[in-house]
Structures are given as structure tokens and as C-alpha cells.
Amino acid sequence: MSNKELDLSSKEKILNAARRVFIRNGSSGARMQEIADEAGINKALLHYYFKNKEGLFELVFNDAFSEFIPKIHNIFSGDGSVMEKIERYVETHLELLIKKPDLPMFVLNEMQREPRTIFSGILNKMPGAPPFEFFLKQIEEEMKDGKIRTMNPRDLWMNVMSMTVFPFIGEPMLKKFLVLNSEEYRTLLTKRKESILLFIQLALLSKSNTP
Amino acid sequence: MSNKELDLSSKEKILNAARRVFIRNGSSGARMQEIADEAGINKALLHYYFKNKEGLFELVFNDAFSEFIPKIHNIFSGDGSVMEKIERYVETHLELLIKKPDLPMFVLNEMQREPRTIFSGILNKMPGAPPFEFFLKQIEEEMKDGKIRTMNPRDLWMNVMSMTVFPFIGEPMLKKFLVLNSEEYRTLLTKRKESILLFIQLALLSKSNTP
DNA sequence: ACTTTTGTTAACCATTTGGTTAAAGGCAAT
DNA sequence: ATTGCCTTTAACCAAATGGTTAACAAAAGT
Numbered sequence: 001m002s003n004k005e006l007d008l009s010s011k012e013k014i015l016n017a018a019r020r021v022f023i024r025n026g027s028s029g030a031r032m033q034e035i036a037d038e039a040g041i042n043k044a045l046l047h048y049y050f051k052n053k054e055g056l057f058e059l060v061f062n063d064a065f066s067e068f069i070p071k072i073h074n075i076f077s078g079d080g081s082v083m084e085k086i087e088r089y090v091e092t093h094l095e096l097l098i099k100k101p102d103l104p105m106f107v108l109n110e111m112q113r114e115p116r117t118i119f120s121g122i123l124n125k126m127p128g129a130p131p132f133e134f135f136l137k138q139i140e141e142e143m144k145d146g147k148i149r150t151m152n153p154r155d156l157w158m159n160v161m162s163m164t165v166f167p168f169i170g171e172p173m174l175k176k177f178l179v180l181n182s183e184e185y186r187t188l189l190t191k192r193k194e195s196i197l198l199f200i201q202l203a204l205l206s207k208s209n210t211p
Numbered sequence: 212m213s214n215k216e217l218d219l220s221s222k223e224k225i226l227n228a229a230r231r232v233f234i235r236n237g238s239s240g241a242r243m244q245e246i247a248d249e250a251g252i253n254k255a256l257l258h259y260y261f262k263n264k265e266g267l268f269e270l271v272f273n274d275a276f277s278e279f280i281p282k283i284h285n286i287f288s289g290d291g292s293v294m295e296k297i298e299r300y301v302e303t304h305l306e307l308l309i310k311k312p313d314l315p316m317f318v319l320n321e322m323q324r325e326p327r328t329i330f331s332g333i334l335n336k337m338p339g340a341p342p343f344e345f346f347l348k349q350i351e352e353e354m355k356d357g358k359i360r361t362m363n364p365r366d367l368w369m370n371v372m373s374m375t376v377f378p379f380i381g382e383p384m385l386k387k388f389l390v391l392n393s394e395e396y397r398t399l400l401t402k403r404k405e406s407i408l409l410f411i412q413l414a415l416l417s418k419s420n421t422p
Numbered sequence: 423a424c425t426t427t428t429g430t431t432a433a434c435c436a437t438t439t440g441g442t443t444a445a446a447g448g449c450a451a452t
Numbered sequence: 453a454t455t456g457c458c459t460t461t462a463a464c465c466a467a468a469t470g471g472t473t474a475a476c477a478a479a480a481g482t
Contacts, residue, residue: 010459025239026237026239028237029238029240029324041460043441044441044442044443045460047441053440102323108316108380108383109237112316132389136389136390155399155403156410157389158378158399159374162374162378162381170315170372170373170377171323173322174369174372179347188363191366195370196366199366199367200414202417204413242469242470252430252431253432255430257471259428263470264470423482425480425481426479427478428478428479429479431476431477432476433472433473433474435470435472436470437471438467438470439467439468440466441467442463442465443463444461444462444464445461446459446460446462447461448459449457449458449459450456451456452453
């Protein structure tokens with residue numbers, strides 16, 4: 001239990017501890033006793049406030065999306081050119097990722113394991129097809145109009161998300177490949193926005209030189 | 212136990228089962244009994260051939276790198292321009308990833324949890340700094356010579372790896388964003404090589420149009 | 423043939439782990 | 453003070469889990 005939490009309600013202390021432990025150890029690696037210890041309360045109190053491990057996990061997992069989803073929804077439902085939306089997405093997501101760098105590993109790992117019934121509830125809170133479908137069409141339009149270079153819109157979008165998120169998931173591997181220590185790596189991440197957007201602009205807006 | 216394994220030695224059957232179970236459930240989610248069942252042998256036999264869970268995990272984990280590391284080492288120690296090396300990397304890695312799509316999630320997830328002592332052994336089998344450092348210098352050279360566009364070499368390399376690996380880790384999320392079902396997604400992945408390389412070539416070789 | 427070594431199993435064990443219980447504190451309303 | 457309600461805890465429990473044992477089966481060596 002961190003010092004700042006001393007005056008929080010027990011329920012809050014538990015939730016915060018659960019968040020840390022689940023994110024650190026994963027759903028199956030997390031121990032209820034460890035959560036209780038880290039919250040500074042008795043283990044029985046976990047079950048007083050929350051049904052069971054699964055229930056506590058669901059809350060933590062759902063909460064992991066709480067900031068992300070509305071912001072994303074906002075960006076892709078709103079106005080703006082493709083490039084503007086990409087810029088806003090990269091900026092917004094990077095900001096979240098730097099605040100909570102271990103969230104995507106946690107989320108994607110748990111999602112891959114079991115397409116739980118749980119997820120039906122959560123993923124339906126996701127923007128769902130409409131805004132994304134619209135964005136993909138918007139990309140096609142701009143390509144047809146010659147505003148950006150023509151390519152598979154889904155590949156473009158896959159590239160944007162990959163360059164944004166992967167550095168936070170592949171850190172241990174990338175550090176090796178880039179010959180950087182943790183501090184240098186973190187510094188690199190803080191300058192990541194400009195670097196991603198430059199790369200995308202070059203691919204989408206420059207005059208082709210290749211066959 | 213799959214049909215093809217009926218005539219393998221028990222040790223091999225165990226290793227194969229362990230691979231599947233560890234990759235499916237992670238180190239902490241895997242159960243020795245599940246491995247035994249999936250191998251079609253008695254649980255005690257696990258401990259006859261392998262010291263314990265940790266030891267079995269190590270073997271599986273190490274083996275996950277066995278194909279990757281020498282191929283990578285080969286590419287980056289060999290001759291060729293930056294663009295040629297990138298092409299060979301993307302092609303080689305994609306080929307491995309399509310064969311074993313769930314390996315990067317497994318590996319990166321386990322690496323992030325604990326910088327285990329185990330890893331010292333494995334990661335030292337990694338090419339280590341030398342070939343990567345050389346490649347980064349080679350990138351700088353070619354940039355200085357105007358052969359490819361100038362940017363932070365590490366950002367470039369981060370982008371290349373991200374676009375290659377992330378689609379295999381972020382599948383559940385990307386499927387939502389791209390409005391694709393599993394089959395369509397897999398089809399997209401098979402055409403991924405050309406799409407990544409096009410994107411990189413545009414960014415590195417085209418004439419700039421932007422401020 | 424028989425002895426030794428290797429492979430395999432059912433039964434067992436100790437510990438861990440998620441979860442419960444019953445009792446005790448704390449505290450506001452009466 | 454007493455009642456009743458919410459909070460918190462120590463002790464406890466049953467199931468799951470990693471690992472061991474001792475006996476049995478199958479090869480291999482002689």
C-alpha cells in the first residue's frame with residue numbers, strides 16, 4: 001500500500017492493490033493474499049467487498065478501458081481529415097500509454113487467453129464497427145481524391161496502431177535490438193509522437209520514388 | 212495429444228504438450244496435470260524426465276527463440292544495404308510468425324513479468340549488441356550518404372519491428388478496429404510483407420512533400 | 423534364464439490457494 | 453448505556469496443485 005493511499009476507503013485500497021497485482025502477475029498469477037497484503041487489509045475483507053477473484057478481475061479489466069474507449073470514440077466519430085485523426089489518435093494513445101505503460105500487455109494478454117464471456121460486456125462498450133467502418137471509408141475517399149497515397153486502408157491503420165502500441169509491449173526485446181538501457185529507452189518513447197507522425201506523413205504524403 | 216504424436220518418445224510428447232500448454236496458459240496458468248493429460252502420460256513421468264515445472268518451462272521458453280535468433284543474427288551480420296536487410300528481416304520474421312502466431316505474446320509476456328535469472332542464459336544467446344550496433348551505424352551511414360531519408364535510426368528500426376510483430380500480438384484489438392472476422396484477418400496477414408515494405412520504402416526513399 | 427537398468431503408473435503427501443465463518447470492533451441512532 | 457448496523461479480523465476449510473514414493477512393467481545386458 002503506497003503512502004498516498006492511507007486515507008482511502010478499504011474498498012478503494014483493495015481496488016488499487018488488485019489493479020497493481022493483476023497487471024503485474026496476470027489473472028492466473030495473481031494471488032488474493034498478495035492483493036490483501038498490498039492493500040494492507042485482511043483477506044476476508046476482499047470477499048466482503050467483492051464476490052470473488054473473477055469478479056475483482058473483471059472490475060480491474062473493464063476499468064483498463066475506461067479512459068481509452070471514450071477518447072477513441074471521440075476521435076473517430078468527430079470531424080477532421082484522415083491525417084488529422086491519425087495525429088489525434090497517436091497523440092492521445094501515446095499520452096495514455098506513457099501514463100500506464102503496462103496496460104496494453106495486460107489487456108491483450110488476457111484477451112488472447114480466453115474470449116471470455118466477460119469480454120462480451122466490455123467489448124460492446126468498445127466503439128464497435130460504426131465509427132471504425134466510417135473511418136476506413138474516409139481513408140478510401142481521400143485516397144481516391146488523391147489527398148493521400150493509395151494503399152490498403154486496413155494496412156495503413158494497422159501500421160499506425162502497431163507503431164504506437166508495440167514499443168510498450170515489446171520493450172524487453174526492443175531494448176536489446178536498439179542497444180539501449182531502460183532510461184535511454186524511456187527517453188526515446190517521449191519523443192515517439194513526432195517520429196511516428198513523420199514516418200506516416202512520409203508514407204502518405206510524399207512523392208513516390210519507387211516502382 | 213494429437214494423432215501425429217502417437218509414436219513419438221514420451222519425452223518428446225511431454226515437451227510438445229508442455230509447449231502447447233505453456234503458450235496457451237502462460238507460466239503461472241499452466242498446470243502440470245494438464246500437460247500430462249495432453250501428452251497422454253502419467254503426471255509422475257513429467258518429473259522423471261524433467262526436474263520440475265520451472266525447468267520444463269525454461270526448456271519451452273528457450274526453444275521459442277531457437278529458430279529466431281540464428282536467422283536474425285545471420286541477416287544483420289551479413290552483407291547488404293539497409294533496405295535489403297530490412298526486407299530480409301521482415302520476410303524472415305513474418306514467415307516464422309505465421310507458422311507460430313502466438314509465440315511473441317508468450318515470449319514478451321513472460322519476459323516482462325520477471326527479468327528472471329533464466330533469461331540471462333537465453334538472452335545471451337541473442338545476437339547481443341555487436342550486430343545490432345553495426346546495423347544502426349550502417350543506417351546512419353546511408354542516411355549521411357543520402358541513400359535513405361534521415362531520421363532517428365532507432366525510431367526507424369522500432370517502426371519496422373512494430374509493424375511486423377504487433378499484428379500477431381494485438382489481433383483481438385485490431386480485429387475490432389479493422390472490422391474483420393478471424394478469417395479475413397488471417398488473409399490480411401498473409402499479404403502483410405508487401406504492405407510493410409511498401410510503407411517503409413515510401414518513408415525512406417520517396418521525395419519529401421512535407422515541411 | 424536372470425539380473426540390471428530404464429520407463430511408467432497409482433497412490434500419496436505437503437503446501438498453496440480461493441473462499442467461509444464466527445466473533446469482535448467501531449459507530450451512529452435511540 | 454443499549455441497540456443495531458456496518459466493518460474488520462483470526463481461524464478455519466476444502467479443493468487444487470506441484471511433487472514424491474514405491475511398486476510394477478518392459479527392455480537391455482549378461
